[in-house]
Amino acid sequence: MSEVHVRLGAREVLRGLNLSLKQGEIYSLLGRNGTGKTTLMRLLTGQLRPASGDVRVFGGDPSREAAPRRMMSLVPQDIALYPRLTVRENLEIMAGMAGLPKRDIPSRVEEAMALVQVEGRQRDLMDHLSGGYKRRANIAAALLTRPRLLLLDEPTVGVDIEARLSLHRTLRHLRDEGASILLTTHDLDEAKSLADRIGVLASGRMAEEGPVSDILRRMFGDRREVVVTLSREPGETVKSVLERLGLASTENPLEWTSWSAGVEGFGSLPAALRRHDIDLNEIRLREPGLEHVLAHVEGMHS
């Protein structure tokens, strides 16, 4: 999509957004609540049309043509299956609703269940499944049509670690088979380990985009976060000394941070802290991560 503008009510949610997904990649969309991640998904599924700009999926306009819509599947956050039917019954019904030929339904259901490893629970009622298995079944429903583009809205919220790892394996497998995968997540570890590229939405545009390691290098270079942990909560005098030394407070009153000039170390900071008799518990260097990228982006757009 290019130069996409969307207004919802009085809010201009997207303001000139550009996004291009590659074949065979996992792209993770990050951003604060309300930055427009769900809106972007609704544009791709054709449920919403931009006020201006262009949305193309496999060359077609998903809001006007059925062909691009048939090549994609959306996994919504809420479980969209019947609670009083079994996993298999649900998938058979969904396959019929998706318009698959009757003779293909049993094999497609088997295939989808195998992809998310839910075969062992196929005779269980949806209602009786754990959150993780419900999520797997929901994803299986999206895979029945063998989509070339898979959209997932926060797919691992509230699922246990086993289901999360299983889902990651499934998504990597689909990616390796050539599908494009776009997912939203607030879990930064997930984005880092899973995504080939991330995009950070802020102020209606993609504020940062690329492989995580490239963004970190571009944004922070060799710099490391210096984390100073005090032995006891600082009074006003100590606080002003810490601030003069270039340290910023964090949510933890004992923890103060700044940025090093490079990988070398702390510079003159330990000596300066000693000189001011500040009770130090620990001082360490932390590699910047996605949480720093988000804080940086949000700082620039707040």
Ligand SMILES: Nc1ncnc2c1ncn2[C@@H]1O[C@H](COP(=O)(O)OP(=O)(O)OP(=O)(O)O)[C@@H](O)[C@H]1O
């Ligand atoms: N129908 C609507 N009318 C007016 N404003 C809307 C409407 N739908 C959504 N919004 C607003 O548009 C903004 C973007 O919403 P969207 O759901 O796309 O955000 P999001 O990034 O998916 O949020 P979250 O992370 O909470 O899921 C929000 O501020 C939301 O309040």
